[in-house]
Amino acid sequence: MAKKKVGKKTSKKKAGGRAVRQVGVKAVPTSQLRANPHNPRALFDKEPLETLRDSIDRVGILVPLTVYFDSRRDCYTILDGQRRWMCAKALGLPQVPVNEVSEPSLIENIVTMFQIHKLREDWELMPTALKLQLLMKKLDERNEGRLAALTGLDKAVVVRCKKLLDYPRKYQDQMLDPDPKKRIKADFFIELYAVRNDRLVQAFDWFTKDKFTKAMLNRYKQGRFTDGPTRLKSVTDFRKIKQYISQAKNAKKEKTLSRRLKDYTYNLELNIDHLEISSATVTAEAKVLANLADKLVGELEKIEVESFIGEENLWDTLEVLRKTTTSKLREAGRRIR
Numbered sequence: 001m002a003k004k005k006v007g008k009k010t011s012k013k014k015a016g017g018r019a020v021r022q023v024g025v026k027a028v029p030t031s032q033l034r035a036n037p038h039n040p041r042a043l044f045d046k047e048p049l050e051t052l053r054d055s056i057d058r059v060g061i062l063v064p065l066t067v068y069f070d071s072r073r074d075c076y077t078i079l080d081g082q083r084r085w086m087c088a089k090a091l092g093l094p095q096v097p098v099n100e101v102s103e104p105s106l107i108e109n110i111v112t113m114f115q116i117h118k119l120r121e122d123w124e125l126m127p128t129a130l131k132l133q134l135l136m137k138k139l140d141e142r143n144e145g146r147l148a149a150l151t152g153l154d155k156a157v158v159v160r161c162k163k164l165l166d167y168p169r170k171y172q173d174q175m176l177d178p179d180p181k182k183r184i185k186a187d188f189f190i191e192l193y194a195v196r197n198d199r200l201v202q203a204f205d206w207f208t209k210d211k212f213t214k215a216m217l218n219r220y221k222q223g224r225f226t227d228g229p230t231r232l233k234s235v236t237d238f239r240k241i242k243q244y245i246s247q248a249k250n251a252k253k254e255k256t257l258s259r260r261l262k263d264y265t266y267n268l269e270l271n272i273d274h275l276e277i278s279s280a281t282v283t284a285e286a287k288v289l290a291n292l293a294d295k296l297v298g299e300l301e302k303i304e305v306e307s308f309i310g311e312e313n314l315w316d317t318l319e320v321l322r323k324t325t326t327s328k329l330r331e332a333g334r335r336i337r
Contacts, residue, residue: 025064025097025098025099025100026097026098026100027095027096027097027098028067028076028095028096028098029094029095030085030088030089030093030094030095030096032075032076033065033067033075033076033077033078033085033096033098034070034073034075034076034077034078035077035078035082035085036077036078036079036082036109036113038106038109038110038113038131038134039078039082039113039127039131044082044083044086048083049083049086049087052083052084052087053087053090053091056084056087056088056091056093057091061084061088061093061096061097063081063084064081064096064097064098064099065078065080065081065084065085065096065097065098065099066078066079066080066081066098066099066101066116067079067081067098067099067100067101068100068101068102068103068104069100069103070103071103076098076100079101079109079112079113079116080116081098084096106138107135107138107139110131110134110135110138111135111150111151113131114128114131114132114135114150114151114152114153115151115152124175124176124183124185124186125157125160125161125164125175125186125190126164126172126175126176126186127176128153128157128161129160129161129162129164129165129172129186130165130172132147132151132153132158132161132162132165133161133165135147135150135151142162144158144159144162160186160190163189163190163193164186164189164190166193166197167189167213168210171184171189171213171217174217175189184217184220185235187235188217188220188235190235191235191236191237191238191239192213192216192235192238194238194239194242195212195216195238195241195242195245196209196212196213197209198242198245200245200249200254200257201245201261204258204261204262205258206258206262207262211265212265215265215266216232216238216265218268219232219268220232220235222268232272237272240272241261241272241275244257244275244276244277244280245257245261245275246284247277247280247281247283247284248277248280250280250283250284250287251277251279251280251283251284253277253279253280256277256280257275257277257280260274260275260277261275300318
């Protein structure tokens with residue numbers, strides 16, 4: 001395809017923190033455009049696209065697409081505006097308005113795509129993770145802070161993306177299903193990560209990451225269609241599982257936890273409370289109370305009594321505390337000193 005000359009003078013324009021040479025604004029045939037293979041937004045759901053298509057059908061494309069001419073593919077590649085282009089094709093529009101910029105390098109292309117789209121509405125995270133993975137390989141960079149600065153993503157988003165990359169491709173593909181009804185949300189795998197990668201859990205002789213992930217997926221999918229007590233009510237239920245793991249570890253109840261977690265993993269009739277070990281829960285609660293009591297003692301030791309002598313509510317409360325503490329110590333068979 002012969003590239004048309006543009007009459008406007010070139011200029012320098014900052015885009016996403018990088019200098020990009022602006023070639024000019026013009027109209028190009030819709031058929032001469034191609035999607036950017038490095039767009040971190042790879043999933044386009046039907047309903048939002050239909051809304052945009054109806055708008056374009058009424059008033060046209062008001063904001064030109066940002067494109068560059070790909071010399072190797074002999075076509076224009078989209079940096080910004082893929083949804084507008086998809087709608088234009090669906091409506092049979094012969095041409096679309098574009099703002100052409102100079103052809104970027106591979107790394108510049110990926111970084112620019114991140115920076116152009118970072119302020120847009122949220123989209124599925126798995127496509128973003130895959131593009132981040134490509135950038136990490138090209139730059140040999142894994143530091144979350146530097147990757148965040150480079151892409152414009154929040155550091156927490158980079159961390160979440162890296163967690164998704166820990167999963168085998170077969171699970172990643174479930175986050176990339178084009179049907180939003182069948183697609184598994186990235187949040188499920190992100191929340192599962194803390195349990196799946198727990199060192200104590202990984203040491204259990206029955207545990208494998210793949211089997212455990214598959215079992216939790218089955219439980220999650222079951223919960224989509226049932227409302228019983230055994231379903232995962234929310235992906236944040238994994239935080240509760242993690243809590244039970246920590247409590248069992250602190251109480252040295254690893255063997256009991258292993259047995260119960262195995263039962264819960266493979267028996268869909270069991271609910272999440274099956275993982276609770278009463279003695280471990282008591283140990284955790286005792287630790288919290290001990291920390292609170294220790295803080296209270298520290299604060300009381302700082303008091304200058306003369307300064308608080310008129311605060312009757314304080315002294316009345318401390319008297320109640322004294323009586324309650326004495327009563328509990330006696331119940332526990334402790335000597336009152």
